[in-house]
Amino acid sequence: MKLLVVDGVKPLEEHFLRGKNVHIKFVTCGKEDCKCKKGYRHGPYYYIRKKIRNATKDYYVKLPKEKLGFQYQVVGSALLVEVQDVEQIPDYLKQLPIFMVTDKLALRQ
Numbered sequence: 001m002k003l004l005v006v007d008g009v010k011p012l013e014e015h016f017l018r019g020k021n022v023h024i025k026f027v028t029c030g031k032e033d034c035k036c037k038k039g040y041r042h043g044p045y046y047y048i049r050k051k052i053r054n055a056t057k058d059y060y061v062k063l064p065k066e067k068l069g070f071q072y073q074v075v076g077s078a079l080l081v082e083v084q085d086v087e088q089i090p091d092y093l094k095q096l097p098i099f100m101v102t103d104k105l106a107l108r109q
Contacts, residue, residue, distance in 0.1 A: 001085075002082050002100070003081045003083065003086070003098050003099065004075070004078055004080055004098065004100075004101050005079040005081055005089070005093050005096050005098050006077075006098070006099070007077050007097075008077075008079035008081075009074055009077050009078070010077065011093060011095075011096070012072075013046065015090070015092055017046060017061065021048055021049050022046050022047070022048055022061065023046070023049050023058065024044045024045070024046060025044070025045050025046075025058075026043035026045070027041055027042050045060060046061040047059060047060055048061055070088050070089070081093075086098075
C-alpha cells in the first residue's frame with residue numbers, strides 16, 4: 001500500500017539527526033546554466049562536522065532507508081511511503097496527515 005505523509009520529510013530528518021553535531025549546507029553544483037548560479041542553491045544537505053587534529057571536516061549524512069522497515073520517496077516536503085500495514089509507520093509520522101495513494105485516476109465527466 002502506498003501512503004503520502006504530508007510534510008513528513010522534516011520529522012524524518014530530525015529523528016535521524018537528533019543529538020548529532022549537524023550543519024546544514026546549500027551548495028552550488030558547478031554547471032554553468034544551473035539555477036544555483038543565480039542564487040537558488042541546492043539543498044538543504046546535512047553534514048556532521050568533526051574535528052581531526054587541527055582541522056575540521058564535514059561528512060555528508062544520508063538518511064538510511066533500510067533501518068526504517070519500509071521504502072520511501074521524497075516528494076517535495078512529503079514522503080511517499082510503501083508499507084504492508086499502516087502500523088509500520090513510526091509514531092513521529094503518524095501525527096501528520098496521511099493519505100492513501102491509488103494507481104487509478106478518478107476522471108470527472
